[in-house]
Amino acid sequence: MEEKQHIGQLFDRIAPTYDGLNHGLSLSIDRLWRRKTVTSMMPCKHVLDVAIGTADLAIEMLRQGKAEQVTGIDLSDQMMAIGKEKSEKRKANITFVHGNAQQMPFEDCSFDAVTCAFGCRNFQNLDEGLREMYRVLQPGGQVTILEFSYPSNRLLRALYDLYFTHMLPAIGRIVSKDKTAYTYLNKSVKSFCWGEAFAAHLRDAGFTDAQFKPLTGGIATIYTAVKR
C-alpha cells in the first residue's frame, strides 16, 4: 500500500476518538498550544491549514479573528468529516479539500498565510511538504507550524519518554481500539526533528526569518517563518 494511503487510512480509523483522546491525554494542554499558535499569527484574509484534521486550529483562528476564511487540506476524509460537523455547528467559514500536502491542488501564491498543527511529522517527505507550503503562500505571508518536540529538562524528558513510549500507545489502543495507530504516533514523534533542525528545513524550503518558541518545557514547539 502506498504510504500516503496508509496514513490517510490510519487517521480515518482513529478519527472518532481523536479529539477526545487528544484533550483527555494532554489534560487539554493541546487546546492551549493551539491558542498560542494562533496568537502568534498575523491577521489576514485567507489561510491554508495543512493537515487540518478535525479543524481545531482552523476554528481557533476564526474565533480569534486571525482569518476570515480557511481552506483545509488532509488525506483523511473521516478526520475532515468530524471537522466539517464542528465547523457547521459554529457556522465557521472553512472549506475542506481532500489531498496530499506534498502535492497540493492549489495555484502558486494563493494564500495569505499557511498553518499546520501536528501534521508535518506525518509527511512522507518533510522537505516536499514545506516546499509546497512555500509555493502556495504569497510573498510577505507567514507560515506557522505547531509540532511535538523534545523537552530539554531531564526529568521532563523521562516523563515524556514514559508517556509516549508506554502510556500513549496503551491508552490509545484501548480507547481507539486500533492496535497499531498509537504505536505509530509514538514512533513518529520520537524520530522527528525539532528546534534549530526543523528551522533549518524551513530555510531549505526557501523561508526566511525562521523562529521557534518551545511550549510547556519543549514538549511542543511553535515555528514561524516568512516568504519574502
Ligand SMILES: C[S@@+](CC[C@H](N)C(=O)[O-])C[C@H]1O[C@@H](n2cnc3c(N)ncnc32)[C@H](O)[C@@H]1O
Ligand atoms: C495528528 S493529526 C493533526 C490534525 C489537526 N491539525 C490537529 O491539530 O489536531 C495529523 C493529520 O495530518 C494528516 N496528514 C498526514 N499526512 C498528510 C499528508 N501528506 N497530506 C495531508 N494530510 C496529511 C492526517 O490525515 C491527520 O488528519
